[in-house]
Amino acid sequence: MTDSKYFTTNKKGEIFELKAELNNEKKEKRKEAVKKVIAAMTVGKDVSSLFPDVVNCMQTDNLELKKLVYLYLMNYAKNQPDMAIMAVNSFVKDCEDPNPLIRALAVRTMGCIRVDKITEYLCEPLRKCLKDEDPYVRKTAAVCVAKLHDINAQMVEDQGFLDSLRDLIADSNPMVVANAVAALSEISESHPNSNLLDLNPQNINKLLTALNECTEWGQIFILDCLSNYNPKDEREAQSICERVTPRLSHANSAVVLSAVKVLMKFLELLPKDSDYYNTLLKKLSPPLVTLLSGEPEVQYVALRNINLIVQKRPEILKQEIKVFFVKYNDPIYVKLEKLDIMIRLASQANIAQVLAELKEYATEVDVDFVRKAVRAIGRCAIKVEQSAERCVSTLLDLIQTKVNYVVQEAIVVIRDIFRKYPNKYESIIATLCENLDSLDEPDARAAMIWIVGEYAERIDNADELLESFLEGFHDESTQVQLTLLTAIVKLFLKKPSETQELVQQVLSLATQDSDNPDLRDRGYIYWRLLSTDPVTAKEVVLSEKPLISEETDLIEPTLLDELICHIGSLASVYHKPPNAFVEGSHGIHRKHLPVQHSSIDTGESPVSSGPAANIEQTHVIPSQGDLLGDLLNLDLGPRSTCPRCPPCRWGLWTLTVLIACNSVLLLQVWLPAVKAKGLEISGTFTRRQGQMYMDMTFTNKALQHMTDFAVQFNKNSFGVIPTSPLPVHTPLMPNQNIELSLPLNTIGPVMKMDPLNNLQVHTAHETKSKAVILTFFPIYFSERQVFLATWKDIPNENELQYQIKECHLNADTVSGKLQNSNIYTIAKRNVEGQDMLYQSLKLTNGIWILAELRIQPGNPNYTLSLKCRAPEVSQYIYQTYDSILKT
C-alpha cells in the first residue's frame, strides 16, 4: 500500500519496463509509472531518458498526474531542451484554464524549467498572469519573475516585468505584496546599483499595512525590506517602529529577529532622552530571551546576533545574564556562544555569580569548552578589577587540579593578569613554576617563559628554568623562541654576573643557527644593544609596558554598525560583512546605520550623536597568537634617534621589494596594516626634476587616530637620507589616508649593506597602541650620461652576462621603456641582424655601469652584458632591467 513499492526495482530492464508502462493505455497504469519515475528521481537515479514518454502523459485532466509530470519536467528539462519545447504548448494552454490552481501551477512550473529557449514562450502567459484576477495566480506570477530573471535577466528588463513587479507592491492582497517584495529583493541582490525597490513613504505605508496581514514568511521579506529604508526624521522612524513592535511577539523566530533588526537600526534615529526610546529598549529584551528557549539551532543563530546586540547596546540585556548560563546538555556550539556573551555582560554587580558558573564549567568534560571557560575567568579578571583577586584564586584552584589542558590555559591567562595588574599577584609565581614540566603547548610555554623572564629577580633559579627550555631551542615554535630570547636577555640585564654564558648561548642560537628572519633580527638587535650600550639596553628591554586594555576581541565599531544592519542574516552569524563571503555580491552597497539628523543646532556634530562617537574610548587589543603578539613582546624601548616618539616599541619587518630606478612603478604595500596595528604604508620611489622622492601613502586602519609620525633611515650602501622630517602635522583619523612625498638625497653616511640594496627605514607614530615599524627594501638611482669609452678600461673579469627571458619587445620599445626609467640608450647598431643597444647609468654613489643589450629578432631571450668596477651591483642592475622590461 505504501510508496516504498516504487523503489523495489527488478533487474536491469527497469527503464525499459517503465517506458512500456508510461505508454500504457490505462490512465491508472500511467500514473503509477510516473510515480515510479519520480521515486527513482528522488533517490538520485538518472531517468532522463524517459523524457518524451513522461511528457506524453502531460495532457491529462488528472491534477495529480499533471503535478507529477510537472515535477519531472522541472528536474530534467535542462538536459533535454528540445524535448522541453514540446511541453510549452500545454503550459500556454494551462495558463488559460478556468481553475486558478492550474493557472498558477502552470506559471510556477514554467519558471522552474531553466531552459533559455523556453523563456521566450513564457513572456506572454506570464504577463497575463501578473494581471490575473485571482490573487493566488498573481502572487505565483510575482515569484516567477524572479525565476525568469535568474535565467535571463536582460529579457526580464526588456519585457518590463520589473515595472509590473513594482506595481504589485500596491496590490490589494497582502500576500501578493509580500511575494512582490521578496522577488524584488532577490532580483536586486544581483543588481546592486539599480534602485529596484523604490522606498518612498507611500510604499512604506503599503508595506506596513501588508505586514499585518500577510503570512509569517511574507512578514520576514517585508521587515527585511523595511530595514533598508532610511526614514527622513525621527517622527517617521518612531511611527514605523510602533507598527513593527507587535512583530516581536510572533511565534516565528525569524520574524522576531527581522523585527529586532528594523528596531535596532531605527533606534539610532530616535532621541536618546525620549520616553519612547527607553520603552523601545525595554521591549527588545523579552523577545531576545524568548529566542533562547527555542530549539538549539534557533538558539545558536540568536546567540550570534545577541553577541552583536550586547556590544552595540549592552543596556538591553544587562539584567538577563542568567539566561546565558550554560546547561550541561546544551550542544557545544550553544555553550561556547553563551560563554562569550556571559563575559560581555559581566559587571561588578553580577561577577560573583558569573565566576561561580565559570568555575563549574571548568570541571566539565568537553575540552574546548573547559578551555574557553578558563580563558573566560581571565577575561573577567581583566574586565572587572574588583574581581581580579577572586579570579586569580579560582585559577589557582584550577591549577591544583593538575588537569593538563586546564593548567596550560590558566597559565596563559595569568600572564595577561600580570600584565594588567603589575606587582600584585606575583606571590603565586612559585605555584606556577611547579607546573613547568607539564606544559607542552606553545602558548602556555611562551606564557610561562615570559613570566619567568619578567620576574627573573624574584625567582631564584630563573636561569636554570630558562636554561632547561634552551636545550630544545630549535624544536620550539617561533613564538616560544622569540619569547625565550627576550626572557633570557631580561634575565641577563637583571642578573648579569651569573648569566653571561646563557645569554651568549641564546644569542648565537638565534643569530647563527636559526633561519627565521624575525628571530635573527631580534637577536642582532639585542646583541648590538648589549654590546654597545648596556644602560640603554636596560632602558629599552626593561621599559615599562603599557597596560593591556579591558575589552578583548570587540568587533570594530564600523564593522559592528554594518553587522547590526544585517541582523538575522548569514553575515550576523559569521560576524563578517556580506560582501566578504557571499558569492556574487561584490557590488552590494555596504549598509550603514542611519545617522540622526540633529534638527536643533546644539553645537553637537551629527557624528558625535551617531555610533562613531565612542571610537576613541574603545581600546581594542587583538587576540593572542597573531603577529602582534610578537610586537608586544619585543620590549625595545625608546631610541634617541626618534626624539618625538615617547616610550614606544620597535618592531622589525623584512620586506623584499624590488624597486626600479626612478621608474613609475605601482605603489607597493611595504607594511600591511595587520603587522603594524592598523597603520598601512605603501609607497614607491620616484625622481622628479632631478630630485629623489620617497612617495608614501599612510592609511590608518585602526580605531584610534595616530599622531607624531617620524621617519629615520639607517646607514645604507647609497647614503640615502631624507632631507626633511615627515610632513605630517595633523593626526591621522581612522580610515583616513595621507599621501606624502619625502625628498631624499644621498649625502648621508654610507655603509655597505648585505645585500647591497637593503635600506632600513624606521617609521614611528604615536598612538595609544604605540606601534613602530622598520622596513628594509632595495633601491637604485641612476643618471643620464654619455656612453664612455671606458668599456674597455674596465677589466674583462668584471663583465657579467645575464639572460632576460620571455620578453617580446622590439629594440625601439625597449629603449623607450628604459628611457622612461632614466636609462638612456647611447648608441644602437645592427650586427648580423641583431640589435645591439648600449646604455650607461650611474648610481647615486658614483658607481658607473655600462650595459650592452643584445636583441635577436624572433628570440624572446635578450642577452644583457654588464660591466662595472664594482661587479657586486650587477646582479641588481639585471633585476632592475628585468622588472622594467616586464612591467
Added chain:
Amino acid sequence: MIHSLFLINASGDIFLEKHWKSVVSRSVCDYFFEAQERASEPENVPPVIPTPHHYLISVLRHRIYFVAVIQSEVPPLFVIEFLHRVVDTFQDYFGVCTEAAIKDNVVVVYELLEEMLDNGFPLATESNILKELIKPPTILRTMVNTITGSTNVGEQLPTGQLSVVPWRRTGVKYTNNEAYFDVVEEIDAIIDKSGSTITAEIQGVIDACVKLTGMPDLTLSFMNPRLLDDVSFHPCVRFKRWEAERILSFIPPDGNFRLLSYHVSSQNLVAIPVYVKHNITFREGSSQGRFDLTLGPKQTMGKAVESVLVSSQLPRGVLNVNLNPSQGTYTFDPVTKLLSWDVGKINPQKLPSLKGSMSLQAGASKPDENPTFNIQFKIQQMAISGLKVNRLDMYGEKYKPFKGIKYMTKAGKFQVRT
C-alpha cells in the same frame, strides 16, 4: 532563498533530495559529513556550515538531519523555521517522522515539498491549507483511490489561502462543538550543589484543540495577565486588543494549534517543586565511591509530583554501581555511564531514595568532574507560575460550545549539580 533539501539518516546516507532551483550535486553534503565526523555527538553538528559555494543549514529531528542548501544571503532563522515546519508537516501527515515513513510516502513527500516552497519562497506552510491541497494518506483513502481512480490531490484552490484568516477554512461543521485549552508549563532550572537556585525560568504554552462550527470569535481572559509580559502569539491573536486590555481575542484555526507561548523570566521568583539531597563522594586511592540521593517535594500546593525520572551521566572512571532504590527501578549502562532512575510518584510521607556504592577503576585517580542530575517530573492540575484562566467567551455563532481547561507543570531542562 532555499535551494535544495537533503535528508540524511543517522548512518550518513542521503535518502531524499529535493531541488527547488537548479540541481545541486550531492557532493555538497560532504562538507556536512566532515562536520558530522568532527562532532562528538550527533547533536553537536553546527547548524550553519559554510562551503565554498553554498551554505548548509541543518536541523536534527527524529534522528534525521534536514539539510537545506542556500546560495545567497538568506536569514538562517528563516531556513531553520522552514525546516521545522517541514518536520511538523511530515509528522502531521504520517504520524511519525522517520526514515521509513518518509520512504513509504515518498510521492506525498515530494508533492508536499513542492507545495511548501516555490523557487525557494515558502508557498503554503499552514497545515490546514496543505491538507486541502494534498490529502493525508490513510489506509481508507488509499483503498478508495485505488478503487475509484480518484487522487489525493485537491482540485480546488484552498479557500483559506487568501482570506484574511488564512489559518481557518470555511464551512467547518461539527455536531459536538468543543474547545479545550491546555496550559502547560515547563520549568528550566539549574540548582547548585548546596540546593540554591542558580537560574529558574518557566516556558509556558497554551495549546488548544478547537472544534467549533462556522466562524467563532473567541475571547480568553486571565486572572493574572500581568504574568505574561513576554509572549509569542499564534497569528490569529489580535495584538492590539491584547496590548490595550490584556485579553486574547481571536478566530481560532480548526483543530489543534498553539495559541501562545510565554516565558516567565528568571527575574520573577519561580517556585521549584522538588528538592534533591545528594551525597556523592569519591575518595582518593579507593576504588569505591558512595552514592546517596533523596528526592522530596516542596511548594507544590498539595499537588502530587508524578512521573519522576532522574538521569545522570556518571564520570568515566565509574565502572559499575550497586544501588538500592527505595521505590522504582534504576538502570546503569556501563558503556555510556548513563544512570537512570525511574521513580514514579513522590510520596511526601516516604521520600524516595537511591543509595549504594559505585565501583571505580582500580588505581585511577578520582574523577575531576561531578555528575549533574537531570530531573523530569509532572504535576497535574497546576501551573507553577500561578497563571489562571478567568473565562472563555464565544461570539459570532449561536450554539453553546463545551469548554474545558487543563493545567500541567513539567520539568524542562531541570538540572541539579553536585
